[in-house]
Amino acid sequence: MAITAVGKNTHEMLTGAVVGQRWAQVLRRRYGSGSVSKRVAAELDVDPRTVEGWMQGRPPHLAVVLRAVLIWQDASLFYDLAGLSAPDPQILSDRLRNLEKIIAEIGQQVAP
Numbered sequence: 001m002a003i004t005a006v007g008k009n010t011h012e013m014l015t016g017a018v019v020g021q022r023w024a025q026v027l028r029r030r031y032g033s034g035s036v037s038k039r040v041a042a043e044l045d046v047d048p049r050t051v052e053g054w055m056q057g058r059p060p061h062l063a064v065v066l067r068a069v070l071i072w073q074d075a076s077l078f079y080d081l082a083g084l085s086a087p088d089p090q091i092l093s094d095r096l097r098n099l100e101k102i103i104a105e106i107g108q109q110v111a112p
Contacts, residue, residue: 014081014082014083016059017057017059018083019059019060019081020054020057020058020059020060021057022080022081022083023054023057023059023060023065023081024054024055024056024057025080026077026080026081027040027051027054027055028055030072036051036055037049037051037052037055040054043071044064044067044068044071045067046064065077065078065081
């Protein structure tokens, strides 16, 4: 089954192959290239052969992705796997301030 993600005005099918390639890219960025299977396996509590499969583009199970997010304390991993850009924290902060302002204004309008 494939899922469609919207990013940069395009639609892309998120197949296992696409997610697998992105997972391999994430691992290469985090651990470098070369012989990293044992190190990755130890950190994510999987067999080194599993890591070798990932480095060749096999997709991880969701439980592994969730474990990685918790261990690395980096939820932007979801954006990486979906091929999206993580939201800018400043933009999110500005939006939150605007929403707080709107809520305060509504509160004043409905207050007795």
